[in-house]
Amino acid sequence: MRRWITILLLTAMVISITACGSKEYDTDKLAEIKASGKLVLGTSADYAPYEFHHTKDGKDEIVGFDISVAKKIADDLGVQLEIQDMDFDGLLLALDSKKVDLVISGMTPTEERAKSVDFSNVYYTAEQGVMVRKEDAASLQTFDDLKGKRIAVQKGSIQEGIAQGIEDAKLTSLARINELVMELQSGRVDAVIAEMPVTKLYVANQPEITMSDIVVPTDEEASAAIAVKKNKNKSFVDAINASLDTIKQENLLDQYIVEANELLGE
Numbered sequence: 244m245r246r247w248i249t250i251l252l253l254t255a256m257v258i259s260i261t262a263c264g265s266k267e268y269d270t271d272k273l274a275e276i277k278a279s280g281k282l283v284l285g286t287s288a289d290y291a292p293y294e295f296h297h298t299k300d301g302k303d304e305i306v307g308f309d310i311s312v313a314k315k316i317a318d319d320l321g322v323q324l325e326i327q328d329m330d331f332d333g334l335l336l337a338l339d340s341k342k343v344d345l346v347i348s349g350m351t352p353t354e355e356r357a358k359s360v361d362f363s364n365v366y367y368t369a370e371q372g373v374m375v376r377k378e379d380a381a382s383l384q385t386f387d388d389l390k391g392k393r394i395a396v397q398k399g400s401i402q403e404g405i406a407q408g409i410e411d412a413k414l415t416s417l418a419r420i421n422e423l424v425m426e427l428q429s430g431r432v433d434a435v436i437a438e439m440p441v442t443k444l445y446v447a448n449q450p451e452i453t454m455s456d457i458v459v460p461t462d463e464e465a466s467a468a469i470a471v472k473k474n475k476n477k478s479f480v481d482a483i484n485a486s487l488d489t490i491k492q493e494n495l496l497d498q499y500i501v502e503a504n505e506l507l508g509e
Contacts, residue, residue, distance in 0.1 A: 272472070272479040273320075276344055282317040282324050285343030286310070287331035291400055292438065292503035293349040293467075299509070306506050308499035309347045309467075312366060315495065316345075316486040335360055338472055345471050345483070352468040361476060363469035363483045367496060371402060371459035372442030374427060374435040374452050383434060384456045395423040395432040397507060402436040405459060419508030420445070427452060440497035441504050 276282055286309060288294045294307035305326050317324035327343055334346045338360060352362040375383050382388065391411040396402040398416040406414050415432050417423055424445050426432045435442070436459065446454050469483055490496055 272344070272476040273482055274478075276322060276479070277320060280322050282313070282320060282322050283342070283344045284310075284313045284324060284326050285334045285337045285346045286313075286326060286328060286348040287334060288326075288328045289331075290349050291507050292500060294347075295507065297506050297509065306503065308367075308496065308503040309349060311499035311502065312469075312487075312490065312496070313345075313347050315490060316483055319486045319489070320482060335470065338470060341472070344479075345469055347469050349467050350470055351466055352470075356470070360470040360473050361480055363471070363480055364487055365466045365468045366487045366490065367467045369401070369461060369465040369467075370439040371405065371436055371461075372439040373455040373457040373459065374424070374437070374442050374446060375433065375455045376427060376430070377451060377453045379433060380453050380455060386457055386460060388457065389434060392433040393431070395426045395435045397423065397437065397504065400437075400507065402438075406436055420504055421508070424449060424452065438500050438504060440500045443497075444501055 286294045286305070288296055288305045288307070290307075292307055293309045294305060296303055297306045298304075305328060310326070313326075314324050327337070329337060331348060334343075334348055334350070335356070337343045338346050346360075350356070352365065356362075373383070373389075383392075386409075389409050389412060391413075392409075393413045393415065394406045394409065395415040395417065396406045397420060398418050403414070403416055406412055415423075415426055417426070420437060420441060423432075423435045423437070427435050428449070428451060434455065434457075442454055446452055469487075471479055471483070
């Protein structure tokens with residue numbers, strides 16, 4: 244009898260331990276975040292216009308269209324957004340150690356990264372636009388046509404790096420997008436490279452300039468998704484994707500990108 248009681252007790256202990264283990268594995272991250280009242284974002288704020296530091300009235304803040312995406316997710320969850328800025332190579336470690344709830348940092352969802360984290364749907368695929376004067380559109384139709392040309396880009400931007408790779412191009416790097424457009428309108432530069440939503444906005448409001456047919460080459464890191472801790476956050480990922488769906492349906496990302504570029508020039 245004692246033997247059976249002992250066996251029953253041991254069995255109960257094993258079941259209890261297994262249940263605890265299952266609970267640990269299936270932790271409801273979404274409920275945890277809502278209970279805490281905050282969403283902790285990990286990012287590396289050195290990649291404009293995705294995320295970068297901006298000083299206004301003596302106050303430093305982290306801004307960018309990735310940050311706007313994170314704020315939208317936090318708003319939809321009904322919690323406050325807390326931002327932790329760190330080196331890019333430390334982001335996934337911070338996620339694994341639960342120091343952050345999610346990572347939004349222009350991160351490409353590669354197969355290698357997917358081995359250690361779960362990803363949301365892709366929320367952005369980088370596209371660049373090229374603005375030219377209407378009278379020059381016929382002669383500037385391919386990326387090769389930019390060789391040796393005078394090109395204006397926003398200082399410190401991704402586009403500056405793109406333009407630096409164009410053979411014999413003469414670069415003008417300025418802080419503000421509207422300054423770049425003025426350089427184009429005055430004939431001091433031949434083309435302006437900027438994020439596609441930004442170029443569309445200016446072309447729609449400036450009758451003397453147009454969008455060139457030039458397609459700016461993109462690389463394998465042109466897409467971005469949101470990373471969360473591996474295997475434990477299905478309801479959380481579903482909630483993130485729901486916010487991303489809303490952003491897409493309401494065309495909010497273009498607005499976020501334009502706002503980020505405006506802040507970049509301040």
